Amino acid sequence: MIEFEDLGKANAPFFAAYGRAFEGVLRGGRYILGDAVRAFEADFAAYCGVPHCAGVASGLDALTLALQSFGFPAGSEVIVPSNTFIASILSVLHAGLTPVLAEPDLRTYNLDPAGLAERITPRTVAVVAVHLYGKCCDVPRLEPLARQHNLKIIEDASQAHGARIGQRKAGSLGDAAAFSFYPTKNLGALGDGGGVTTRDAALDGRLRTLRNYGSAEKYYNDVPGYNSRLDEMQAAFLRVKLARLDEIIAHKRQLAALYLEGLKEDFVKPVVEAGYFDVYHIFNVRHPRRDELRAYLLNNDVKTEIHYPVPPARQKAMRGLVDHFDCPVADTIHQTTLSLPISYAHTPGDVCRVIEVLNRF
Ligand SMILES: Cc1ncc(COP(=O)(O)O)c(C=O)c1O
Known part of the structure; x- marks a missing residue:
């Protein structure tokens, strides 16, 4: 797993x-x-x-x-x-x-x-x-x-x-x-x-x-x-x-580079822009069949997360506290986003395995 x-x-x-x-x-x-x-x-x-x-x-x-x-x-x-x-x-x-x-x-x-x-x-x-x-x-x-x-x-x-x-x-x-x-x-x-x-x-x-x-x-x-x-x-x-933060970031950027290079284009990957140094606290992809994809990954021994399943404006806690603003972009993100394993504990081998499973979806 x-x-x-x-x-x-x-x-x-x-x-x-x-x-x-x-x-x-x-x-x-x-x-x-x-x-x-x-x-x-x-x-x-x-x-x-x-x-x-x-x-x-x-x-x-x-x-x-x-x-x-x-x-x-x-x-x-x-x-x-x-x-x-x-x-x-x-x-x-x-x-x-x-x-x-x-x-x-x-x-x-x-x-x-x-x-x-x-x-x-x-x-x-x-x-x-x-x-x-x-x-x-x-x-x-x-x-x-x-x-x-x-x-x-x-x-x-x-x-x-x-x-x-x-x-x-x-x-x-x-x-x-x-x-x-x-x-x-x-x-x-x-x-x-x-x-x-x-x-x-x-x-x-x-x-x-x-x-x-x-x-x-x-x-x-x-x-x-x-x-x-x-x-x-x-x-x-x-x-x-x-004292080790830059090393942790370098490790995660190396794993992110593998995902960016290896994942097929069916998945919407994080954008890479000139001049931006991203640290990939989370590496997400978006896919219209996100929930099916997540279940498929779990069946193949890959655990994922969703950041986040419910937009804040739609949370029960926010009723009456935030204005009734239509948030179609936020809705789209929350419905389609999936966070893939990326941490200091993961190896390039782990990430290549996740890529291989994802690309078979
Ligand atoms: C974007 C963002 N803001 C604020 C927080 C709140 O941080 P904490 O959980 O340390 O209160 C978090 C993390 O949990 C976060 O991801």
Whole structure:
């Protein structure tokens, strides 16, 4: 059986280093916001090419606290893609703002700047630019619109650690960027974690206060904040992984190249564009008989996933909370997409086997 994901196997090369990291934190005796969090924040900010990173408890919190840190008037509108993971939209709601959906480009699965313009109103304050599946959203094409309408760009880089457009890395493209370190991510922890990168020192300061009970100085609370700190132990593990992130990405790009080259044209493959460095958190194909294809693969010992089966606007949780916007592009993606095995634990041999099975479909 070729698993879709085997985190034990994918993390095995790091076990010894994780053990040393665990031991270091354990013996250090500082378990909240200690040296490991500080060091990871500095390392990850440098990796993204920005001066600041604040570690928080999850990717959802990274987005929510980033949005709150801008201090937008309550109820302001924030544009979000119609085909993202629900967290991108929940964060807007949790920050007391109004999500407005916009359709993606069917080629890239990321926000279509042309469609987005139609969704801007006088109440719009920001755009959440999701870098879905590990490909950067075309932020350079969003920038003139954002300038014209005075909008902030918040990257949802939860699936795109290390992705780039030219030399501009995810995490440095917008006014702020939110990352998830959920264990399956290319830069995954051994539990939950998140981070916000930015060039804006004041924003970073507000975010650090918000994540820690609204307190910059212990027991003095300036704003009603949260307990949303990146865990010290997770930060220590993340430092181990970050040192090997480029190697993990190179491995996944090698597997993606095999799929791109080997899969027959019946499958809609991820688009490869000049200047884009994609990191393939997910490698998806689209096919009109997706469910049949998935069952066929399982019969042939290949496990797959669907990211995602139901568009956020059609989720029960969203009833009455997002506008009744028709999302035919999002519907098409959700009905036809299938994610193939691609991880640090998979070998080129595994991928060639998947290709061979797929090409017989
Ligand atoms: C696009 C996107 N945004 C946000 C999140 C939320 O991250 P977390 O699960 O760490 O809260 C995720 C991942 O789960 C994601 O894929």
